Amino acid sequence: MTDETTLERGTVQQRLEAILMIADEPIGLVSLSAAVGAPVPAVRQALESLVADYDGADDGTPRGFELREVGGGWRMYVRADFDDLVADYIGGQAPAKLSQAALETLAVIAYKQPVTRSQVAAIRAVNVDSVVRTLLARGLITEQFADPETGAINYGTTGLLMQQLGINSLDELPPISPLLDDGADGFDDFV
The missing domain is CATH 1.10.10.10 (Winged helix-like DNA-binding domain superfamily/Winged helix DNA-binding domain)
Structure with missing residues (x-):
């Protein structure tokens, strides 16, 4: 996928990451599909790929954050292993x-x-x-x-x-x- 649209607007995964990075509430699949301009099946597949990537699939290292489906939508969260670290940081401000x-x-x-x-x-x-x-x-x-x-x-x-x-x-x-x-x-x- 190196067509002009992909280069100009990013892959479905990149567009999803951009939207999810600023979301403060879970976003439903249909809303995400409309936001990134991609069909629902492609968005679902991209979300599954991002979850696997963030969780360290294929012998990778899990990230300090994760992508979760909650409340009928998707949102980024701090990985539970780092809750104490984040709480200490916020409390120490x-x-x-x-x-x-x-x-x-x-x-x-x-x-x-x-x-x-x-x-x-x-x-x-x-x-x-x-x-x-x-x-x-x-x-x-x-x-x-x-x-x-x-x-x-x-x-x-x-x-x-x-x-x-x-x-x-x-x-x-x-x-x-x-x-x-x-x-x-x-x-x-x-x-």
Whole structure:
């Protein structure tokens, strides 16, 4: 495959790697096929080849990352053997203050968990993709599970957040706002 299109846009594997490298949620096979402009069978075959390559097939060395199918889609992950190394690296970083956007997003996740990124975005009325990536990278939130119907990742807080807040349980979080109306007034009329 050395035609002009391949040279210009890369192989199916290269295009998949480029897309998967920036994905922060699993991407379904059909979506990957559309993204790289290749038929589903070719994408499936390329994914299987990448998995084998990353896992060290043919007497190769396994990479520090792996390609997994989870939640109805594909995504790159740190290989489990290196979880501690990555956690130590992230934990050893100079603590930086969180932005206002990160604090607000973290509060929504803490109080509403498990919650999807789109639910957080709807509550905050802004795109939260980069903020969620930052909170994940800092170990303050984690992916809990993928919704079986939509494949959306549900997020929750981690023990590190509770440690940083000096609490033992989410039950110790203060009420959201005892001074704000909870919106329940008037619902008794409809019961």
